Amino acid sequence: MKVASIFALSLIGFCGFPSFASAEEAHTMIAPDDVKWGPAPKVLPAGAEAAVLFGDPTKEGLFALRLKAPAGYAVAPHTHxxxxVVTVISGTTQLGMGETADRSAAKALPAGSFFALPPGTAHFVYFDEETVLQITTNGPWGLKYVNPADDPQKTQ
Structure with a gap:
């Protein structure tokens, strides 16, 4: 009888736990044609487009963002x-490591490629063709240029 009482109390306790997500937040599904593109954040050079797929990059917590870079686009050395955590969806990303944008040291990462960089890792990217990346990380999202003069917000 005691075992049954303990079991019953345990079930009542679990029923009292709050839900961790509302019905609206339980899942996210976006088909490729439903991605809503807009201007990329102002911390990036003009010309790219972005689409937030999940979460909010300006707030604490997990988010997923797609970035569409046109041919000829580049982001100077920076850290986060x-x-x-980045997946190349289409096109090719040229990823270079370090505080100097040495294109000869960059590695070509075609569609389907993946890379993950720890916080504070200096890197740069450029794109010879239109490329779409998916960035997944925790917000608030930030980007700090190695050379503050490269920050497009400083020139606006």
Whole structure:
């Protein structure tokens, strides 16, 4: 009888736990044709487009963002405050490591490629063709240029 009472109390306790997500937040599904593109964040050079797929890059918590870079686009050496997890959806990303944008040292990462960088890792990217990346990380998202003069917000 005691075992049954303990079991019943345990079930009542679990029923009292709050839900961790509302019905609206339980899942996210976006088909490729439903991605809503807009201007990329102002911390990036003009010309790229972005689409937030999940979460909010300006707030604490997980988010997923797609970035569409046109041919000829480049982001000068920079770092991020959190892990950056990136998948190349289409096109090719030229990824270079370090505080100097040495294109000869960059590695070509075609569609389907993946890279993950720990916080504070200096890197740069450029694109010879239109490329779409998916960035998954924890917000608030930030980007700090190695050379503050490269920050497009400083020239606007």
């Amino acid at each position: 405050p959190a892990d950056e």
